[in-house]
Amino acid sequence: MTENRSSSAGKRVGLFPTCLVDLFRPSVGFATVKLLEDAGYSVDVPDGQTCCGQPAYNNGDDERARGLARQVIEAYRGYDYVVVPSGSCGGTIITHYSEMFRNDREWQDAAMELAGRTWELTRFLREVAQVESLQANYTGKVTYHDSCSGLRELNIREQPRQLLTGVTGLELREMADTDVCCGFGGTFCVKYPEISERMVSNKVENIRQTGADTLLAGDLGCLMNMAGRLQREGVPVKAYHVAEILAGIDDTPAIGEGETR
Amino acid sequence: MKSTAHAFKANANRALKDDQLQQALAKAKDGFVLKRAKAFEHYPEFERLREHGKRIKDHTLAHLDHYLERFEEQVKARGGHVHWAETEQEAREIIVGICRKHKARSVTKGKTMAGEEVSLNEAIEEAGIEAVETDLGEYIIQLAKEPPSHIIAPAVHKTRQQISELFDTHHHKGALKAKLREVPELVNEARGVLRSKFLASDVGITGANFLVAETGSMFLVTNEGNGDLTHTLPPVHIAIAGIEKLVPRMEDASALLRLLARSATGQDASCYTTMVTGPKREGDPDGPEEFHIVLLDNGRTRMLGNQFREMLRCIRCGACMNHCPVYSAIGGHAYGWVYPGPMGSVLTPMFVGLDGTKDLPNACTLNGRCQSVCPVKIPLPSLLRDLRQQQFEAGLVGKSTRWGLGIWGFFARRPGLYHWASGLGMRLLGRLGRRRGRFSSLPMAGAWTGSRDFPAPQGKTFHQLWKQRKESGQ
Numbered sequence: 001m002t003e004n005r006s007s008s009a010g011k012r013v014g015l016f017p018t019c020l021v022d023l024f025r026p027s028v029g030f031a032t033v034k035l036l037e038d039a040g041y042s043v044d045v046p047d048g049q050t051c052c053g054q055p056a057y058n059n060g061d062d063e064r065a066r067g068l069a070r071q072v073i074e075a076y077r078g079y080d081y082v083v084v085p086s087g088s089c090g091g092t093i094i095t096h097y098s099e100m101f102r103n104d105r106e107w108q109d110a111a112m113e114l115a116g117r118t119w120e121l122t123r124f125l126r127e128v129a130q131v132e133s134l135q136a137n138y139t140g141k142v143t144y145h146d147s148c149s150g151l152r153e154l155n156i157r158e159q160p161r162q163l164l165t166g167v168t169g170l171e172l173r174e175m176a177d178t179d180v181c182c183g184f185g186g187t188f189c190v191k192y193p194e195i196s197e198r199m200v201s202n203k204v205e206n207i208r209q210t211g212a213d214t215l216l217a218g219d220l221g222c223l224m225n226m227a228g229r230l231q232r233e234g235v236p237v238k239a240y241h242v243a244e245i246l247a248g249i250d251d252t253p254a255i256g257e258g259e260t261r
Numbered sequence: 262m263k264s265t266a267h268a269f270k271a272n273a274n275r276a277l278k279d280d281q282l283q284q285a286l287a288k289a290k291d292g293f294v295l296k297r298a299k300a301f302e303h304y305p306e307f308e309r310l311r312e313h314g315k316r317i318k319d320h321t322l323a324h325l326d327h328y329l330e331r332f333e334e335q336v337k338a339r340g341g342h343v344h345w346a347e348t349e350q351e352a353r354e355i356i357v358g359i360c361r362k363h364k365a366r367s368v369t370k371g372k373t374m375a376g377e378e379v380s381l382n383e384a385i386e387e388a389g390i391e392a393v394e395t396d397l398g399e400y401i402i403q404l405a406k407e408p409p410s411h412i413i414a415p416a417v418h419k420t421r422q423q424i425s426e427l428f429d430t431h432h433h434k435g436a437l438k439a440k441l442r443e444v445p446e447l448v449n450e451a452r453g454v455l456r457s458k459f460l461a462s463d464v465g466i467t468g469a470n471f472l473v474a475e476t477g478s479m480f481l482v483t484n485e486g487n488g489d490l491t492h493t494l495p496p497v498h499i500a501i502a503g504i505e506k507l508v509p510r511m512e513d514a515s516a517l518l519r520l521l522a523r524s525a526t527g528q529d530a531s532c533y534t535t536m537v538t539g540p541k542r543e544g545d546p547d548g549p550e551e552f553h554i555v556l557l558d559n560g561r562t563r564m565l566g567n568q569f570r571e572m573l574r575c576i577r578c579g580a581c582m583n584h585c586p587v588y589s590a591i592g593g594h595a596y597g598w599v600y601p602g603p604m605g606s607v608l609t610p611m612f613v614g615l616d617g618t619k620d621l622p623n624a625c626t627l628n629g630r631c632q633s634v635c636p637v638k639i640p641l642p643s644l645l646r647d648l649r650q651q652q653f654e655a656g657l658v659g660k661s662t663r664w665g666l667g668i669w670g671f672f673a674r675r676p677g678l679y680h681w682a683s684g685l686g687m688r689l690l691g692r693l694g695r696r697r698g699r700f701s702s703l704p705m706a707g708a709w710t711g712s713r714d715f716p717a718p719q720g721k722t723f724h725q726l727w728k729q730r731k732e733s734g735q
Contacts, residue, residue: 017723019673023687024716026723045727047680050673056666058627060649060658064670071674099643148628181586185626187662190708192624194274197712198590199626228713231699256716258698 008040008129014079015043016072016118018089019051020220021241025255028220031247032085032121038247039129041081049075054092058186062100066107069097073110081128082118085243086219087150088186090120095153120150121243122159122218131163136248139169143212144242145203145226146179147219160218160242167245173210177202184225200229208235214254215239227255262380262408264613266597269620273595281420286592289417293583296527297634304523314520315638317513318505318574322565328474328507329556335477339539341552346501349379352557356381356466356499357388359553363497365390365463369455371481371488372396373468374412374577375501375557377599378612381466393458395487397451404431410593412600413525413579418592421447455487465491465549469502470521470576471514472554478538479506479554480514482521482531489535498549500537503557505573517576520636524578560612568647572607574637581631581641587624596621603631603641610648619657622648680724691720 013036017029029045036043053068072093076082084090097111125131142164150156164172183189183199190196203226207215215230215237217223227239238254253259265272276282301307321328333343346352352375360368368390370376382403385392394403398416402409404427409415416424422441428450429437467488469479479500481488492498508514522528541548564573582588582602593601598609598618606621622645631641652658672679694700694717702710709715 022723023683024718026719026721026726029723030726045724047724048676050676050679053673056670058646058649059662059666060646060651060653061666061670062650062653064666067670067674071676148626148630152629152633180630181626181628183586183626185628188623188626190706191662192270192273193708193711194277195587195590195624198277199586200713202586202590224716225713227716228699228709231714232701232712252719253698256699256714258694258696258717 011041011080012078013041013043014076014082015045016049016052016076016082016084016089016093017045018084018086018220020224021085022050024224025220025241027249027252028085028241028243031241031243031249032083034247034249035121035125035243036083036129039125039131041129044079046075052089052092054089054096055186057092057096057100066100069100069111070107073097073107073114076114076117079117081124082114083121083124084118085121085241086221087120087147087154087156088219088221090118091149091153093118120154120156120218122163123154123156125246126159126162132166134163134166134246134248136166136246137168138214138245138248138250140214141171141173141210141212142214142216142245143173143175143207143210144178145175145182145207145215145217145222147217147222148179148181150218151179156218160216163246164216164242170245173212175206175210175212177206182222182226184222186221189225196225197229200225201233204229204233204235207237213237214245216242216245218242220255223255231256262377262599264598264609264617266609266613266618266621269595269597269624272597273591273624276591276595281423282418282592285418285420286589289411289414290583290589293527293579297524297580297583298527300523300527300529307523310516310520311636311638314517314576314636315574317508317516318576318637321507321509321513322505322570322573325504325507325565328509329504331474332472332477332507335474336539336552336554337477339477340542341477341539341554344553344555345558346379346555347558349557349559352379352501352555352559353381353384355555356501357384357390359497359499360385360390360464361388363463365497367391367393367458367461368464368466369393369395369458369462369491369495370399371465371467371483371491372399372415373466373501374409374599375468375503376466377409378559379501379557381501393455393462395455395459395485395491396483397448397485397487400451400455401427404428408594408599410601411579411582412577412604418594459490459494462491462495464497464499465493465495466499466501467491469500469506469554471517472502472507473509473511473514474507475510476538478511478536480518481535481537482518482533483535484526484528484532486533489533492535492537492549493547496549497551497553498537498540499553499555501555501557503559504561505575521576521578524576524580524634524636564611569607569611569644571639572604572611572644574639575604575608576637577604578636580634580636581639584630584634586628586630587626603645604639607641607644607648615648615652615655615657619652622646622652680722684722684725687718687722688720691718693717695720
């Protein structure tokens with residue numbers, strides 16, 4: 001249950017679940033759906049999309065990236081809003097699609113029209129849905145990692161923290177260098193695994209220093225990277241997507257946790 | 262300078278295993294970041310000044326031909342000499358030529374990255390002339406026979422122990438047995454050695470931080486005063502600077518100086534800010550008899566005509582590398598050429614070529630921290646991405662990436678097939694990983710699992726579950 005003061009009645013949200021959530025952690029998608037429905041929106045997920053195209057774009061394959069961007073633009077026509085539980089994929093749609101079509105006026109217009117309706121989840125909850133309080137509980141000491149694209153392309157910083165203050169039992173402990181990259185970087189982490197390892201090890205050390213028992217972030221890619229390293233180093237910190245905690249879905253095993261721990 | 266950027270991966274992996282280097286990098290990183298943050302905390306005008314700085318540079322670059330000619334006229338009118346060097350070879354020939362003409366035996370040098378770009382020290386020494394670096398960091402790495410690893414702190418990769426050892430070898434013939442010494446002791450020792458070099462110098466060579474078109478002046482910014490001793494004591498002063506160092510007016514240089522020191526070292530202003538306008542005039546108490554400025558192109562005009570023009574705004578503060586987590590992990594030498602870190606990863610391919618620098622634009626997570634601290638708002642991540650695109654078009658991208666993108670793209674453009682195939686794949690992977698929730702190794706995923714566990718998928722994909730939910734009418 002969520003209280004809100006906006007006129008969300010009847011507004012349709014097209015959820016862009018992101019490929020990582022689709023494949024690895026549907027619970028993040030359903031947590032997002034719950035948050036949006038609790039705020040009074042009707043949510044749908046179109047079939048005709050797979051990925052925002054960022055892997056192609058960031059590897060210099062603009063042609064393929066444009067193909068995927070067109071697919072997303074087509075699939076999300078007609079929704080009042082498009083909400084993305086990721087600053088990275090959100091940033092691609094909101095800031096990079098129009099660059100991709102800089103030589104194609106018609107598609108650039110369509111890209112900009114989509115960008116105008118597209119929101120990263122926590123920012124949407126704060127600034128569009130105007131969610132003031134949540135009825136979620138989480139007993140734990142939590143630290144929050146600012147994922148780079150969300151932070152620097154979309155100015156996501158206060159929104160998740162403001163929302164987390166509404167979670168009963170949750171104590172937020174800021175880590176050092178919370179705005180420094182965790183070393184994921186999409187294909188970077190497998191192209192330069194040794195450099196990535198150093199970066200994620202630094203991150204794990206900062207997480208450890210806080211004494212937190214739970215790590216949260218708004219991007220599954222960064223979370224999989226950090227959770228994987230925490231587990232490799234044997235650090236007992238659970239990792240969840242911030243949407244899961246905000247929606248109160250903490251009975252799902254944390255990222256990388258199984259039936260037996 | 263000869264590039265070793267083609268060996269980036271090997272360079273980087275060696276750097277990651279170098280304990281001394283890691284120690285030095287860890288120490289340097291926090292200092293730079295904290296000092297810069299503190300400087301701007303007390304400088305609320307920063308954002309406005311950044312925009313102003315960007316505009317000054319954009320305007321100058323748009324009219325560079327005009328301002329270069331203006332600058333040349335002004336330098337000449339004040340009795341100085343202007344030399345145009347299109348290539349690094351031309352720059353070397355011009356400078357060595359001037360030194361020879363004056364029968365120089367010893368040359369003192371202030372720190373100049375443009376000089377590093379054209380391998381100036383090697384050229385001077387090949388001509389049988391002694392070249393002495395007078396910036397402390399630059400002096401240290403000259404003794405170590407290494408290139409700089411940072412554009413404002415050239416010896417940032419060295420620990421105090423390593424510097425003690427170097428000085429012991431070169432100043433005491435090993436007599437101190439490489440005892441670890443305190444910083445003031447080391448500084449005083451270098452000062453003593455360099456003093457005699459300054460007094461014996463025939464030609465002083467410096468870089469320049471800004472060139473002012475309206476007056477023909479150049480600015481020189483240092484914290485050690487070595488730049489002043491280099492330019493005032495010898496009878497001849499030669500400055501070498503890239504053509505992008507130009508600004509129209511004195512007040513433009515003044516605005517950029519405010520950004521430079523704060524961004525670089527967190528100082529409001531550097532300890533020495535020297536303005537040089539031509540040679541010594543009648544009645545001047547000191548200064549060189551002759552003043553030469555070498556304007557270096559070396560590929561810069563090629564950048565003027567495309568999106569990489571934005572890179573020519575760079576004022577060489579080093580903030581991008583100080584805030585780069587990749588630079589902090591591997592240090593500057595791994596990048597293999599004069600300019601390291603994010604700015605170097607754009608410049609090196611521009612100057613050295615796309616081939617042979619393939620890793621540089623890719624060894625970046627596009628996290629954008631560099632852009633957020635750049636005092637002249639250079640969109641470094643976009644430029645790095647543009648270089649990736651050029652690599653892709655030029656067929657320089659490796660087979661595995663190309664094939665990977667091809668196969669992934671084939672499925673990703675066919676949503677029905679993609680959802681069906683990914684549903685099968687995730688079900689299998691989810692089942693295999695259900696008990697433990699993760700994998701410590703996976704076929705074909707060694708690059709991931711070499712250093713971290715791989716989280717298992719939950720089993721069904723979101724699309725499958727969403728379809729189920731819709732069908733059950735919830």
